[in-house]
Amino acid sequence: MKVDSKTYLVNEKGSIGKIALIIGILGLALSLVGHFTNSKQFYFSYLTSFAFWASLGLGGLFFTMLHYVSGAKWSTAIVRISQAAMSVLPLMFVLFIPIIFGIKELYEWSSAEALAHNAVLAGKSGYLNVSGFVTHSVIYFIAWGVLAYLINMYSRRQDDGKDTIKQLRIVSGPGMFVFAMSISFAAFDWLMSLDPMWYSTIFGGYYFSGSFVAILAFLIISANYLKKTGALENEIRQAHFADLGKLFFGFLVFWAYIGGAQYFFIWYANIPEETIWFLHRWEGSWKTVSVLLIFGHFLIPFVSLVFYNTKRSRKILLFFAIWILIFHYIDMYWLVAPTLHHGSAHFSWLDIATFFGIGGIFIYLFWNRFIAKAIVPVNDPNLDASLNLHS
Amino acid sequence: MAQIHGILAEFDGPAALLKAGKQLNEKGYRKYDCHSPFPIHGMDDAMGLKRSPLGFIIALFAIIGGLVGLGLQTWVHSIEYPLVISGKPFFAWQSYIIVTFALFILFGAGAAVFGMLGLNKLPRYHHPLFYSDRFKKVTDDGFFVNIAAGDALFDKKSTAAYLKSIGGKNIEVIEGEE
Incomplete structure (x- = not known):
């Protein structure tokens, strides 16, 4: 890619978008084959991958709003990256449609037979039903779409020379509330209701904590790429990586804190309808996955990044950003797949195919949105502070 | 005669102070400190300070x-x-x-x-620098460098002359017990 050094508009697109689109289409085509051979496995794999990539879009929306609502200066040079991730989120409704077709395969509460035998489940049917599920999801996507549209619109106006920093803040403040509610209920609907008898009020927070860690990892990787290829060689400074590293480290701990709190209260109360969820994740080889998650998603990166120098090393940070994205996928897998495979983890080629299928489309759309406008907000009043950032 | 604690010099502003901090470090001074009403970005690097343990x-x-x-x-x-x-x-x-x-x-x-x-060697109730009336400005609009008498390169005359040569003003010798 080539970037104009004054306007920061992209002159030459480069091949990332094309490659991602090809991978995406191939992945989805392969997944479609899987849909005919093993449709149940297909839907579970698809939901896992969807939860992973949607969390990047959600994380992008949160990071962008956090940037504006807090009046942050340091992140101005990288905010267009998270804006692009945010812009993909409403478009992901198209990728959500297969899940609507898979409701019968995925969710026990959609079966009339299960409701007839289970009074508790029947009692929940006022919220957990097919039309409700679709309506809720449409509302979430509309909410995210409106937020993304407004932020993009005002941010674009900045490029035309208008000072819209106040409008961006006004959108982002209430946007935070809308975001918190929508991501919580989206996590309840899409992931928690896989086991409809089980509930955890912190579950939305758990999905959110993973999303934020994932977008920080994504930002570290993207910023590193843009610096390395020379597109933003001088604009993204060492201090940006230091700040991203600190946030990344902090929210890894936040993820562990939320996950630990969820486990701890369920363990303490010891009520069968709650503990069953953890039992499913502690049987057979699922135990290995659970322990792997504690070490890979928390302990190893925690001990490695706790030091002053490692958080500031681009190489180490990049390594753990990729590492965490892998473990974030395993986290999503750990949330979804035990519903399908009781007793032992069962890896399927469809997990890979749907991951790259949705991922390719996500990256293609992300790249498309990213290069559509100047890759740093050139007229943002805080840009100077960000370009001269010291840690 | 009272013991000499060090030499105090005033500088024009944060940029001048940052430069002085760097020059003193490059010259080989170790026991000196820069005082300003607010934290100055990059000062630690300029003075070559190590990370705190x-x-x-x-x-x-x-x-x-x-x-x-x-x-x-x-x-x-x-x-x-x-x-x-x-x-x-x-x-x-x-x-x-x-x-x-x-x-x-x-x-x-x-x-x-x-x-x-x-x-930080706290709590302490007094410091010889407080004998200087001019130093009171440090909480308002004063930017100071203080070189302690304990520094290996310290010499009453040559250190004062060097501070003057890098832009120091109102140079005074501070006397008093630690």
Whole structure:
């Protein structure tokens, strides 16, 4: 890619978008084959991958709003990256449609037979039903779409020379509330209701904590790429990586804190309808996955990044950003797949195919949105502070 | 005659102070300090200051705190008073996490506060620099460099001359006991 050094508009697109689109289409085509051979496995794999990539879009929306609502200066040079991730989120409704077709395969509460035998489940049917599920999801996507549209619109106006920093803040403040509610209920609907008898009020927070860690990892990787290829060689400074590293480290701990709190209260109360969820994740080889998650998603990166120098090393940070994205996928897998495979983890080629299928489309759309406008907000009043950032 | 504590020089502003800090470091001065009404970005690098060892002190105390918390609960619940509480095993490590974590934080936070005070040689009630009337400006609009008499390169005349040559003004010799 080539970037104009004054306007920061992209002159030459480069091949990332094309490659991602090809991978995406191939992945989805392969997944479609899987849909005919093993449709149940297909839907579970698809939901896992969807939860992973949607969390990047959600994380992008949160990071962008956090940037504006807090009046942050340091992140101005990288905010267009998270804006692009945010812009993909409403478009992901198209990728959500297969899940609507898979409701019968995925969710026990959609079966009339299960409701007839289970009074508790029947009692929940006022919220957990097919039309409700679709309506809720449409509302979430509309909410995210409106937020993304407004932020993009005002941010674009900045490029035309208008000072819209106040409008961006006004959108982002209430946007935070809308975001918190929508991501919580989206996590309840899409992931928690896989086991409809089980509930955890912190579950939305758990999905959110993973999303934020994932977008920080994504930002570290993207910023590193843009610096390395020379597109933003001088604009993204060492201090940006230091700040991203600190946030990344902090929210890894936040993820562990939320996950630990969820486990701890369920363990303490010891009520069968709650503990069953953890039992499913502690049987057979699922135990290995659970322990792997504690070490890979928390302990190893925690001990490695706790030091002053490692958080500031681009190489180490990049390594753990990729590492965490892998473990974030395993986290999503750990949330979804035990519903399908009781007793032992069962890896399927469809997990890979749907991951790259949705991922390719996500990256293609992300790249498309990213290069559509100047890759740093050139007229943002805080840009100077960000370009001269010291840690 | 009172003991000489050091030499104080005033500079024009944050940029001049930053430059002076860097020049003194390059010249080989070690026991000097820059005083300003607000923190100046990049000053640590300019003066060539090393990172504070506080982080490692905190880590050490935090780990001790965590072990104390874990040890205390293990000893009470598993060894000295093994009671069955809500059907949990005697060594129910899950329930120990909260107190372990809390003591980890408590010891760490305590080490942070008191370690910071100790490394800054606080509390102290007076400092020879306060004999200088001009130095009062440091909390308002004054930017000062102070070179301590204990520095290897310190010499009353040549140090004062050097400070003058790099833009120092109102150079005064500070006398007083540490």
